[in-house]
Amino acid sequence: xxxxxxxxxxxxxxxxxxxxxxxxxxxxxxxxxxxxxxxxxxxxxxxxxxxxxxxxxxxxxxxxxxxxxxxxxxxxxxxxxxxxxxxxxxxxxxxxxxxxxxxxxxxxxxxxxxxxxxxxxxxxxxxxxxxxxxxxxxxxxxxxxxxxxxxxxxxxxxxxxxxxxxxxxxxxxxxxxxxxxxxxxxxxxxxxxxxxxxxxxxxxxxxxxxxxxxxxxxxxxxxxxxxxxxxxxxxxxxxxxxxxxxxxxxxxxxxxxxxxxxxxxxxxxxxxxxxxxxxxxxxxxxxxxxxxxxxxxxxxxxxxxxxxxxxxxxxxxxxxxxxxxxxxxxxxxxxxxxxxxxxxxxxxxxxxxxxxxxxxxxxxxxx
Numbered sequence: 001x002x003x004x005x006x007x008x009x010x011x012x013x014x015x016x017x018x019x020x021x022x023x024x025x026x027x028x029x030x031x032x033x034x035x036x037x038x039x040x041x042x043x044x045x046x047x048x049x050x051x052x053x054x055x056x057x058x059x060x061x062x063x064x065x066x067x068x069x070x071x072x073x074x075x076x077x078x079x080x081x082x083x084x085x086x087x088x089x090x091x092x093x094x095x096x097x098x099x100x101x102x103x104x105x106x107x108x109x110x111x112x113x114x115x116x117x118x119x120x121x122x123x124x125x126x127x128x129x130x131x132x133x134x135x136x137x138x139x140x141x142x143x144x145x146x147x148x149x150x151x152x153x154x155x156x157x158x159x160x161x162x163x164x165x166x167x168x169x170x171x172x173x174x175x176x177x178x179x180x181x182x183x184x185x186x187x188x189x190x191x192x193x194x195x196x197x198x199x200x201x202x203x204x205x206x207x208x209x210x211x212x213x214x215x216x217x218x219x220x221x222x223x224x225x226x227x228x229x230x231x232x233x234x235x236x237x238x239x240x241x242x243x244x245x246x247x248x249x250x251x252x253x254x255x256x257x258x259x260x261x262x263x264x265x266x267x268x269x270x271x272x273x274x275x276x277x278x279x280x281x282x283x284x285x286x287x288x289x290x291x292x293x294x295x296x297x298x299x300x301x302x303x304x305x306x307x308x309x310x311x312x313x314x315x316x317x318x319x320x321x322x323x324x325x326x327x328x329x330x331x332x333x334x335x336x337x338x339x340x341x342x343x344x345x346x347x348x349x350x351x352x353x354x355x356x357x358x359x360x361x362x363x364x365x366x367x
Contacts (some may be wrong), residue, residue, distance in 0.1 A: 020069035056130035074298030108292030252280035282347030300361035
C-alpha cells in the first residue's frame, strides 16, 4: 500500500512540477521579449540569433524558478489530497506524517542533487554565452573596468599591461610587455609596445610593435609591422590567453564553483575585499538546497489546516511565499556584501529560517 501511495504522490508531484516549470519559463520569456524587443530591432538581430539568445536564457530561468515550481507542486499535490480527504484515509490507515512526507522529501533531495550540478556547470556556461550576446549584440551588461587598464604578472619577471581588450575579436589594444632582470626584479631589461595584440586561436600576433632593449646606458630599438609574439626573441614565453582576460569582467553567475573560488583567491592575493564574492560563492551552494527547504515549508502549510483550499489560493500562497523567500535572500545578502554578517551565515540564513519555521509548524500541527 505504501508503495502505491508513494508512486501516486511522486507522479502527481512530478506532473505539477513540470507543468509549473513550463508555465514559468514561457512567462519569463514573454516578459523578457517585450522588454528587449526594441533592442532586438535596433540591433537588427536575425530570428536565429533571438532564438539562440532565449535558448541560452532558459537555464538561468530554470535555476531561478525551480524552488517556486517545487513549492507549487508540493501545495497542489498535498492540497488536492487534503481537499479530497485522501490524507484522512491515509492517516486512518496508520501512516504517520513523517512517512507521508517521504515521497516529497525524496523528490526534494533529487531536485537538490540535480540543482547542485545544473547550477554549477550548465547555468554558468549558458550565462557566459548569454551575457556575451548581451554585451556585444545588445550593449548590455558591459563592465568597463573589467576590460580597461589590465595588469597581469605573466611570469616571475615579466609583466603585461593592456589598455583595452576587445572581446568581440579577441584583440588587446595598446599593449606593453615588460621584462625585468630575473635576479633583482627592479631593473627593466626589455620592453615591447604594440598598438594591437591579436589572438589567432593559438598564439598572439603583434601589430605595429616596437621593441626596446636596455643595456647599461644604451637603448636599442627594433620595430615590427606585424609579427607573432613567439618570434620576438629575448622575452619569456607569454602564458596569457584570452580566457584569463575575459574572466576579469565575468559576473558570479557566469562562473562555476571552481572559477569563482579561483577568482576570490586572486582578489585576496591582491589585497582586495572579497565579502561580496564570498557571499555569492556560498549562495551558489545554498540556493541549490532551496527546493527541499520550500517543500518542507509547503507541506507544513498545506497539511496543517483542515480547511479546503482552491487551486487559485494555493497558487497565490506559493507566489507569496516565493517572493518572501527571495526577498529575504536579497536582504540578507546586502548585509553580507557590506561585511555586517559572516558570508557563510548570510548565504544560509534564509534556508535556516524557512526550514526552522516549517519544521516547527509541522511539529505542532498534524495532518
